[in-house]
Amino acid sequence: MSLMNVKSYAAGQWIAPDDTAREIESAITGHVIARAGTKGIDAQAMLDHARTIGGPNLRKLTFHDRARMLKALAQHLTENKQALYDISYNTGATKRDHAFDIDGGIGTTFVFASKGRREMPDGHVLSDGDLEQLSRSGSFLGQHICTPLLGAAVHINAFNFPVWGMLEKLAPTLLAGMPAIVKPATATCYVTEACVRLMLEADILPEGALQLVSGSIGDMLDRLDCQDVVSFTGSAATATKLRSNPNLVQNSTRFMAEQDSLNASILGPDAEPGTPEFDLFIKEAATEITTKAGQKCTATRRILAPEDHVDAVIEALSERLSKATVGDPRLEDTRMGALVSADQKRDVLEKLDILGTEAKRVFGAPDDFLINGDDAQTGAFLPPMLYHCTDPDNAQRIHDTEAFGPVSTIMGYRDIGHAVELANRGGGSLVTSLITHDPATARELTLGTAAFHGRLYINDRTSMKESTGHGAPMPHMVHGGPGRAGGGEELGGIRGVKHYMQRTAIQGSPDMLSAITGKWVPGAETHERPAHPFTRKFTELAIGDTLHTQSRTVTLEDIETFAHFTGDTFYAHMDDEAAKRNPFFPGRVAHGYLLISFAAGLFVEPNEGPVLANTGLDNLRFMKPVSAGDAIKVQLIVKAKTPRTPDYGEVRWHVTLTNQDDEKVAEYELLTMNAT
Known part of the structure; x- marks a missing residue:
């Protein structure tokens, strides 16, 4: 070329x-x-x-x-x-x-x-976290934002x-x-x-x-x-x-x-040879050694196995690695390609000399292996290599030296506490994986190692078919690690976006915060219009648009009908004496979900219109019980609008239910999809 x-x-x-x-x-x-x-x-x-x-x-x-x-x-x-x-x-x-x-x-x-x-x-x-009320009446508020x-x-x-x-x-x-x-x-x-x-x-x-x-x-x-x-x-x-x-x-x-990361992979004590977990462990270990010729920041550098299973791991992993054809990556039968350059190959060989002072090479010979492809004989190739350290407690270089290539070192551990100690000897890593089918083992290891690792990947027979692998950072989850791994953090969904933004605390009146954030804040200005808000399209609705409904009295018949119709005959709704013994109720009270149903009946505009669907409720809270004879009414406010497609968008409504004394009895956010 x-x-x-x-x-x-x-x-x-x-x-x-x-x-x-x-x-x-x-x-x-x-x-x-x-x-x-x-x-x-x-x-x-x-x-x-x-x-x-x-x-x-x-x-x-x-x-x-x-x-x-x-x-x-x-x-x-x-x-x-x-x-x-x-x-x-x-x-x-x-x-x-x-x-x-x-x-x-x-x-x-x-x-x-x-x-x-x-x-x-x-x-x-971008609002960050919840609104903070900084004054008794709510006239002075705080909100963290990111710009x-x-x-x-x-x-x-x-x-x-x-x-x-x-x-x-x-x-x-x-x-x-x-x-x-x-x-x-x-x-x-x-x-x-x-x-x-x-x-x-x-x-x-x-x-x-x-x-x-x-x-x-x-x-x-x-x-x-x-x-x-x-x-x-x-x-x-x-x-x-x-x-x-x-x-x-x-x-x-x-x-x-x-940066550098001495990532570990741990075989759980329960994952004996013959179990699905043992086979999974060998498969994933081989993948991490051979993918990208081991040139991945998340590749497994240290393999930890129960002392009784070390020989079985060496034997099984060596057999699998022996099937990895090394050579020209353009050829169909090549499984592992080259290191990126001759310089990188030399660097790996130098690191092997260091590892060799504390571990013995049990598979792979850097000076004696076959290279697939006639044009590749002078390339930067190395075979997959496996080392074995018999005394990891008194070793140091296997815990601080990263050969950035197709190399990993296996070592035995006595118990979970010992495995935790060895994993943490890496001084902070991007990822440690655990292959186990025992939840207790997973919990103990997580509590012991999480502080030293940016990600813990736990896999077993249940998740193995859909898992993404030890070495695959997912954009949804944070990527980074403490200590020698750099102390930084990338990805993690919107967390990753915030690394390029400034978090600022803003303080002011509800109207000020509403204007800055672009969403209605409790206490901010509202406005009613003659037409019902459900008759207005997504583009016609404005933040703060409000509807106040008429009142509806809740009767004992309503409570009993709802109880029998739904099957919810909880004693607080059906037994007055029992309800009075409950510290939360004055006697028989209306079901919370009855109130939500009545609220919908009060604010819904029933005719076909821009509202296409109710897609859910968020942050539902019941603040005060409603007894038979109480009357409820609803305030409905457009809190936020989010376009979804050219044809419709999501409207978030702030819904407040109050009783005849204007006391809040329930509050939630209603989500609807509205045509544009």
Whole structure:
């Protein structure tokens, strides 16, 4: 193939590599296939472009606009992902590896697009938590809100996932309303550049929302301030160097790191050979060693098994690994491809020498294995390798040295307490997995290890068919870990979006908070109109639109009829003396659900109209019992509106039931779908 000149995209212009560019080799053949890098990148111009053009363009859009934008990007990448597959083979990735990187990145983007529409408002302010009443009468309230930071998000990504590594950071950043400057690892930046080109050529993103640095970012970190964010994935040594940048420290610039991780996988004491859990453990351990040639931040580096089962694990895992054909990832019968580069291969071999001082290699020979494919004999290949440490208590390097390749070390544990101790010796990791069918074991291990791990993956015969795997971070769940894993956090649904936003406490009157958040706050202004609100379409309803109903008296006959009709003959509704002995009731009282039913009868407009369906109730509370002879009335207020499709949207109504003395007897939020 012809030599690729990998360009940067800065301030709206593509910039070609210059004579300072670094050569990039194919992981398969070792031949030079690309060059990237230039000393001509103007870091300040990129930051200015992001801050003054990209940020304002994104912040004009609502969260739902940005979510639709992400969905369109994901759809466009799906339609063109074969081009990314074709170029990714040179990173050493197999077809199966593409599912983790390319498909995984696209899928993550789809998830954030969906969550943005489902869990965020169609507005510019995200409320965080519940309203806080700061005064007795409710005239002074507090609310936490999140708004996008006004700077640029600098994403510094690792070599192992050139697509997923970019998209899993980019999706929440753009959804938050913040522009991104992406800096991929040079070794695989040609794949990232191809993906960025696809996104930019689709003309979906507003100008300035996305820029790309292929090569060095120069002095960009020296130019960041408190409105910027650095999100880093890579080695602990590099993370320490970057996060200690004096300018970042002085300006308290947000720095999120996802770095080295000595992840563990634990075989439960109950998972003996012959059980479904034992077979599952061997399968998952082999997958983690061979997928992406072990070049995953979540790969299993330490395998913990009961001392009595260590030999069985070594035997079964060695047999499974022996079937892993290593070689040219383009060939159909290849199961494991190459490491990303010759440099990475050398690094793994150096780490093997360190591990070898405390553990014995029991499977795989780095200098004697078959490579599938005639063109791949000079590539960066290593076989899957398994080490065994017989004294993990007195070992150190197996707990602090990560060979970032197809390598794992097995060790025995005496009991759950010992397994917890060994797992935590990693000093903080992204994930530890436990394969067990015993809930007590799962609980004990969780309580012992959760503080040291960002994710605990527990699997057994019940969940194995649908589980996602030890090494697969899901966009719905947080990805990160304490200690040596970096102390950062990514993904996690809307939690990940908030990393690119500022949480602010706002205080004021109900009207002020309602105006800021875009949703009705108790005590804020309401307005009644002549027409019933159920006769108005979604687009015609306004926040604060209100209906006050007539009263209805609840009779003893109503209570008894409801009891017999529903079968709910609880004593508080049927036995006056028994009810009086209950500290909550003055005597026989109406069913709470009877009151909700009567409330609907009071506020519903029965004719066909814009209200299409009642989809549920939230936050239902009963505050005061209603006895026979009491009268109830309803106040119905439009609290919030959320578009769902071009044809309908969700209306959230604040519903309050009061009695003849204007005391609250019940309160809840009603959800309806209304035609637009």
